[in-house]
Amino acid sequence: MDSLHHTDASDSPAAGPPAEAAPSLGARFKRDLGMGLKAGLQTFWTLARVMIPAYGATLILERLGVIEWLARAARPLMSLLGLPGDAAVPLIVGYVLNIYAAVGSMQALDLNSRQITVLAIAILIGHNLLVEGAVLHKAGANGFAFSALRVVAGLIAAAVANLLMGLVS
């Protein structure tokens, strides 16, 4: 049944696990705990292998000044969301780095609560794109396409929210 355990799969072929005569609770607990630890370590290793290179790439992009450059390019878009041009900085920081870094750079801006909410929506949908994109890729989706989707759909969601909030208030 589970190809997860490559190591012991070879000695018990199609027959599956040996028929156990109702294992005791303790034995079952031990077996499940073992399987859980194994799956946990395996997943940890899978994630580590994709996340660490992506994290390294992120640091290099940051060092190369890509964040400032992208933020300058994104400035004009901000008015579509009812945001000041400076709001492009936390947005791009969120895309490249993560939510916490984005929140840190939001604190430097003077935004009203509606603007905070609009920016929050865009960042909550799209953030940490390299690392999370790499994980999605590993899960069998196209990481690049989904990162692009998160940027575009996040901006549209934020713009729509801004319009709706304008109607309500």
Place this chain on the structure above:
Amino acid sequence: MADLLRTFVTGSFGLLLRVFLIVVPIMVALELFEGTRPFRAVVRAWARVVRHVGLDERSAAPTLVGFLFGIAYGGGVIVRDVRRHDLSRRQVFIMSTFLSMVHAIAEDSLVFIALGASIFWVVVYRIAWAALVTLALTAVAGLLVGRLRGR
């Protein structure tokens, strides 16, 4: 350059520690409770909700993990379940789309709510948006696949 390397090493360590401390307990808990009645009841209840965006019962558990804890952890469970019981590409596509739009619902949202964002917009609106985008993209992808097959 040296400081970049140092940032990378300490940052990687922090990241790995965080992932380890979340992934291992999640996997152990899944393995221990997956067969139990309360767990199955929760997953079934969740499956009834996500059925509306096209997810089947086998996709419910990974989607729930991603929704609650984050894309990396949900992705980890997806990787495990793709290996174990062959989740279809279609299911992986729907899960990825849904989780792309909304994940780590508590932690991520709270960070912005603490900053003053409206709870309604960052939680309720975002979930509704995720459902809408998932349905729309699945429909578009379905049409494209259908057209490719038709040729």
